[in-house]
Amino acid sequence: MTTDEKTTLSTLPDEQRTPLLKRLTGANTLWIGLVLLVLVATFGAIRPDAIFQVTTLQFLLAETAVLLVLSVGMTFVIITSGIDLSVGSVLVFASVSSAMAMNAVSGGDATNAGWGVIAFGLLVAVVSGAVWGLLNGLLISRAKIPPLIVTLGSFGAAQGAALLLNNGSNVSGIPDKLNRTFGSGTYLGIPNIVIVAAVVTALGALLLSTTRFGRYTYAVGSNEEAARRVGISVRGHLTKVYLLAGTLAGLAGFMGNAFFRVAVVTGHETDNLNAIAAVVLGGTSIFGGMGSVLGTVFGVFIPAVLEKGLVIIGVKEFWQPIAVAIVLVAAVWLDQTRRRARNQR
């Protein structure tokens, strides 16, 4: 026992922790943020006129807002070492049922409906999302069916149910008021839908990093048995996490309605994969126990920026999925190497 090895904690003032800079550089959140910054800078340098245009940025942000909300929920799920394949279908289900509910209480067409109807639509969207989330959560935590299978099931079932609701067609009649305010409205140049997504994301980040709920989310993903032995209700917590993911998918469905002015039944088949990719790109470990909402924000924007940027600089946009795939696989490979190195001690 050498003296320099024995830096007991009593000699450290209680605030002396790993220095901030070291903590930051040790986290992959920082690196993934840098990747995003480099992407923006590169595209910006090539075509500053097109990239830094207000409308380009507004559109980029608004299009990404819905995926961001889905990905925040997915972050919690993946940190518990679970997966949720159903988010896109739940989004569609919530979107369709909300639009139909608004139409129903407005006598068939909600285009001119007021705030009361809109609030009702929001409630329907959030509750229907929550119900799917709860179903997922109960099947995973109580029936002990692997999350992959449960949510693969609800992925199909929610999509099918959404198609059944309106016989497979899109639902129009979204209130104009909703679209004008939350869909296309802006505040200080920022699309309102982006503000909603930003608020949701900030709340999600706080929930994950500062509360007991967040702490238990990490603990369950890190070592379920350890969590159980210290008396954490693992089943209850898993149920809540999938409930959260479903609720956010419901909210995302409502945001989609506001933005597109129609409840679309197609085009969300790969939302689940996009959200998973965003979360994993953002440094959240697919094996659970590690991750952050901030990382997920970066992870959401990297594919979005790539797509927009490649189009603007004239590269075929078909390169975008290839580029994202490479970054994604590299991110997981990095995560795995780090874990292996760490666990060898």
Added chain:
Amino acid sequence: MSQPLLEARDLTKNYGTVEALRGASFTAYPGEVVSLIGDNGAGKSTLVKCLSGVEQPTSGTLFFDGEPLVLDSPNSARDLGIETVFQDLAVAPDLDPAANMFLGREILKPGVLGLLGVLDKKAMRRQAAEHFTRFGATLQSIDVPIAALSGGQRQSVAVARSVAWASKLVFMDEPTAALGVVQRERVLEVIKRVRDEGIAVVLISHNMPEVLSVSDRVEVLRLGRRVARFKASDTSVEELVGAMTGALTQEDAA
């Protein structure tokens, strides 16, 4: 001797057709280190699981401070001030030592933030640091994930966590099994220090010299039964091994 703190009488535990315990008894007195030894398969781990509420015995009775006791979950044992260091540690490797120590017992911020479930991380870090120092856990830094620590440091964290919350009794299932010489010594120091604070320690170990050096008493299990009890000061490794292998039995032990 004084009144036993925790006593088990004639416990049996069946897993299907396997009888892990066949009428095992066990006694721990307040403020002593008692070692529970036995060959592999003697039922030590099962007995500890029954005594710490992880498993429920098929039959038999437990007494705590002389009162009959039913432990239906680890939480009910914990409520009595009984903690366990498990053989497989059971820490969350991605959380830091302070988070692990307070896992399931988080300190919340005062006021409204606390009602919202916001953690007081600073307070937890400070208390954890004090505590680790007191129990000789040497960590370079308090905010790295447990997985980044060496096996010995991980072990110290697991041990320190349990003794932090135990007010009456700590079970330690082979706490030194994976440790180097220095760390082994340190864990034994911790065991003595815990006892000096008046908390009983039940040590499960395969290392006979270690058992003799740290224990006040030794109880021996063989084939799911208590076969012998010794005072550590007047027994020897030969005697312990004899009892474990069945070469020696005490009639009054069971």
